[in-house]
Amino acid sequence: MSQSTPARVFLKGNEAVCYGAIEAGCRYYFGYPITPQSEIPALMSSELPKHGGQFLQAESEVASINMLLGASACGARAMTSSSSPGISLKQEGISYLAGSELPGLIVNISRSGPGLGGIDASQADYFQAVKGGGHGDYRMIVLAPHSVQEMYDLTMHAFDLSDRYRMPAMLLGDSLVGQMKEAIELRPRPEVELPAKDWIVTGKGGREEQRIVKSLFLGDGELEAHNRHLQAKAQALRANEVMAEEVALEDAELVLVAFGAAARIAKTAVRMAREAGLKVGMLRPITLFPFPEQHLARLAETARRFLCIELNTGQMVEDVRLAVNGRREVHFYGRPPGTGSLPTPEELYEQIRESY
Known part of the structure; x- marks a missing residue:
């Protein structure tokens, strides 16, 4: 899609997320349909293969977040999406992503709750997103678009931040911004410098030294040092990335x-x-x-x-x-x-x- 003159198109917010993800280099999507975000898996299923990517409808939200973890550990840009109850099911996997210092994008087109609730616009997932809905002492990058253009732009930005800080990122929208249509520009992804993924897992016996990704730290003082390291990254975000x-x-x-x-x-x-x-x-x-x-x-x-x-x-x-x-x-x-x-x-x- 990258081009010198941005294309101007009329899209739903959910559709804009898909095009932003593909422009950002996302080539793997794992998800499960739920209203009001179902346009995302539907469009990714048709568009990703055109760009050499793979779409997989997982058997559940729990499976999809763990597939995201696996793809990320191999160095791929990958994403998943859901709506509030589905995001709740992903919380354990998000904690494992954070603990393993793995990037990846989670899109929440939130709906009303608690429980099954309804499909109306809601911002009741704020606590879950910004306070860490999974177990442990971690933070996650959370971006909140308020327009279809930002659904596109912030999707790309979320991928870059996630890679830069090696932590999961969430795009927190709702059924209003996900379902409304606006004219937007499909801008090329900005040129950014990102750190090399020198942590990508390698198999034992390969030409390179074996590398593993884990969130289990049992050595004396290891887990405390790891948690302090995670919090230092959160402080760096506070210092450098507020918008x-x-x-x-x-x-x-x-x-x-x-x-x-x-x-x-x-x-x-x-x-x-x-x-x-x-x-x-x-x-x-x-x-x-x-x-x-x-x-x-x-x-x-x-x-x-x-x-x-x-x-x-x-x-x-x-x-x-x-x-x-x-x-x-x-x-x-x-x-x-x-x-x-x-x-x-x-x-x-x-x-x-x-x-x-």
Whole structure:
């Protein structure tokens, strides 16, 4: 697909993920259909073979995450995708990926829960994604697109970050950004320098020295040293890879904080507030981990209060409060998922007026 002039096409968000993955060099996909992400395995099954890749519908979500682990250990760029209940089934495998320091992309087009829930847009998987839904003391790169263009661009970026830091990455979308259609540019993958994969497994008796990948450390002090090493990588991410969008923050007295689909609605509410003469801005975290803590800490020096907007009953708001560290009030407005439960810009504008 790489070309000097980007192609402009009309795609669903789920479709954009597929084209972004292929442009990024992904050649192996392992997954299992579940609404509202089923367009991803469907499109990958037809497109990957055209690029010399392989698609495999696994017998379960548990199998697919472990297939991703195996492909990654061999040095391949690989991915899996699912929606909330399926991502829950992948958590043990994600922990093994993190413990083994293996890259790989997991896409979650999240739906409402808990349990089977429904297929409506939800941001209730925030805790699971950014706090580590599997066992152990690990972190995972988490990117939150809010447009179809970002579904394409951030898929490529997630693969690169995952390789650079040798840890799994998640693209956390929802049924709104996954199912909506927008015109986007299929841009060539940016040229980036990545470390050599000198850790790829090799068989015993080969021409090279045998290399293995593992997450079991039983020697005296080994596991502690390994965990400290993993946390050092998380700190490096915090120092170097934070991404956030700033909207009308120059003189903002009230700062909205929203990500993904909720941020699209909040942007309109911010514009309505500005037209009414209210000094309101918005910070949109693009990386949910690493979270833009320093951005919020700086804003707390000038803004009077914050309003966190989420499609859940309150999750990211806890990280906003930690970043603000008690220096300013942090209000919350959320809508738990349900049929037709998306808030309107007018609804958010009323919340802005109450918090202002």
